Amino acid sequence: MPQIFSSRFVLFLKLAIVGMVLFLLGAVVLWRIVTSPLASVGAAIEQPVPFSHKHHVSDDGIDCRYCHTSVEKSSFAGIPSTEICMTCHSQLFTDAEVLAPVRASFRAKKPLRWKRVNDLPDFVYFNHSIHIHKGIGCVSCHGPVDEMPLTWRAKPLTMQWCLNCHRAPERFVRPREYVFDMNWKPKEEQLVLGKRLVEKYNIQSKTDCSTCHR
Structure with missing residues (x-):
């Protein structure tokens, strides 16, 4: 029976399969590194308000x-409620642009969605x-x-x-x-x-x- 695929094509197919397997393994390793608890150590988490x-x-x-x-x-x-924040900020920095989300949360009676750091x-x-x-x-x-x-x-x-x-x-x-x-x-x-x-x-x-x- 004559050979359907050339030896060059078979070699290319094998290399492609090996390359795909290595790519998937690399992606898994990279994902584990990125999602590791150690990856987030020292990295500031973006919040709805830059709380200091x-x-x-x-x-x-x-x-x-x-x-x-x-x-x-x-x-x-x-996690502090908006009411706790406004205990002070109804009197202090009342027009600060950075605190606009806090004031909007208080008026709408909808809590800010803080992201948990730990x-x-x-x-x-x-x-x-x-x-x-x-x-x-x-x-x-x-x-x-x-x-x-x-x-x-x-x-x-x-x-x-x-x-x-x-x-x-x-x-x-x-x-x-x-x-x-x-x-x-x-x-x-x-x-x-x-x-x-x-x-x-x-x-x-x-x-x-x-x-x-x-």
Whole structure:
């Protein structure tokens, strides 16, 4: 039976198939890199209003809990409502163009669609209140938010990163009264203080899967 395709065409077809497979593998690898938690570390997230934590916290001295109202009693820290923003901005910078979306939201009674910067997958359970109750400071997970003109993710928030703390909480725990103090530094060696607080706050080194995956 005569050969239907020439050897050159067969070679070209094989190379095309190999090239397509390599292209698909490269696309998958690139997608995994781009969507990796590490890719978003340090990258400011575009928001409907360019909110500056540095201005509100460092310059004006506003406490985290004023805007994140449920952080001490709920699993979710809470995203400030437009009404909270307007508590101040009905009196301050009332004509600022940058705040036009806030005023429009307030008039229309439609919330601003803020984008979550530190967003965990749906299959991960995280509770803000228990971490605060056990003496884990905001800066441990969110970085120096008080110095961010625009907010970005400071930590990778991967499972391994979380486990590093869960396995040795004494390296991170602080007195509860300083949880919201972004500039707090221990007056003694952290491990000495941490071991004492771990016992005082009854902190358990929970690393089993059911702790976060429920």
